[in-house]
Amino acid sequence: MKLTTKGRYAVLALTDLAMEGDKGYVKISHIAVRQNISSTYLEQILLKLKREGLVIGVRGPNGGYKLAASPEKIMIADIVNIVEGKMEAKGCVSKSGSCTGVSGRCMTHDLWDELSRHIELFLGQISLMDIIKGNVLGRSSPPRAFDY
Amino acid sequence: MKLTTKGRYAVLALTDLAMEGDKGYVKISHIAVRQNISSTYLEQILLKLKREGLVIGVRGPNGGYKLAASPEKIMIADIVNIVEGKMEAKGCVSKSGSCTGVSGRCMTHDLWDELSRHIELFLGQISLMDIIKGNVLGRSSPPRAFDY
DNA sequence: TATTTTCCGAGTATTTTTGTCAAGAACAAG
DNA sequence: CTTGTTCTTGACAAAAATACTCGGAAAATA
Known part of the structure; x- marks a missing residue:
């Protein structure tokens, strides 16, 4: 899983969108100003998210973007995976051939x-809801239902 | 925390070193061939690890590198942190100013x-020992001694 | 129709990563 | 002390990825 500013911008933008709630559609330019992101760059990012159905975009006056689902249902992993491209399956491919170490795979x-x-x-x-509410800290591990 | 091929090379090289065990010093060129890494590039990486005391380098005939501690005591996080540079403290610095959103910090x-x-x-x-022994899978979460 | 705003593809610039090169210093062995 | 091997250092270059821009088309509203 990769993580660049693109992914961060995406999460930031959707968080912004989530905070606006149901007040209608939000313009790219507004998000860009509030979150201090290049608006033309943000366009690209939101477009991808739209194609994958995470947000809904409407053109024309009073147009803009809004979330396609409620903030509790949109997970950060979804957002990041979309904008960063699918995670590279294997992190170990060397120049000649892939994953060749002393044995078959590295x-x-x-x-x-x-x-x-x-x-x-x-x-x-x-x-997204967790971010808005600040419910991020303390979540150190997934709940291990079957391990104990 | 960043993660590039540099970090992977480092872990790979030290794993190789760990497998050689106490058979004396291992030459860069040998590691490079076995793990299929550019040997001159590997030099850079091992140098950093040496400066930080993770490995010991000895020059001259029969020289080379060996681990400075036993494989159980060298953790992957140490290796990665050294070669990738200290982890960037904050992932959220935009072009003008740092971490400025609608409120103070993003x-x-x-x-x-x-x-x-x-x-x-x-x-x-x-x-490193875990890697050699294949004890990596299944370690999905840190043991939560005090949480339950 | 005129304006506003998203949509879309292509293209550019900057940065990071990756790797090379060459000269030199330290060390060990003969 | 001479020779060969290896590490040491820093500057540099190629390549890839990232970040960002631009010009125009399409849709919606009025």
Whole structure:
């Protein structure tokens, strides 16, 4: 799982959108000013999110964007995965061939795989609503229903 | 916390070193061939790790590198933090000023902060020995001694 | 029709990552 | 002390990824 400013902008923008609630559609330019993001860049990002059905966009006067679902149902992992492109399946591809170490696949393959899964799990657990309410801290681990 | 091939190379190289065990010093060129990494690039990486005391380098014939501690004591988080540079404290700095949203600091600040901490915790829990033995899968969460 | 705003594709600039090169210093062995 | 091997250092270059811009088309409202 990658994480660049693009992903952060996306989450930031949707959080902004979530805070506006049901007051109608919000213009890109307004979000851009409030969150201090280049508005033309933000266009790209919101477009992707629209194509994947996370937000709804309407053109023309009084147009803009709004969330396609309630803030509790939109998870951070969804947002990030969309704008950052699908996570690269394997973090271990060297220049000649892929994942070739002393044995078939490199020794650290499982490690990066597991890390990806771990991050995904974490971000898949937090919703836009959680961010608005500040319910982020303290969520150190997923609830382990079957492990104990 | 950043994560590029540099970090992966570092972990890969040290894992290789760990597998050689106490058979003396291992040459960069050997690691490079086995793990399929550019040897001159690997030099840079091992140098950093040496400066921070994770490995010991010895020059001259029969020289090379070896781990400075036993594989159980070297954690992946240490390795990554060294070669990737200290983790960027805050993931939310926009072009003009830092972390300026509608309120003082941006609304997603805590989120990225917590994510960083989370990754750090995960990688801080896995040692080189774990990788060698394949003890990576299933470690989905830190043991929560005091939470239950 | 005129205005507003999203939609869309392409293109550019900047930064980061990745890797190279060359000269030099330290060390060990003969 | 000479030779070979290796690390050490820093500057530099190629390549890739990221961040961002631009010009125009399409839709909606009035």
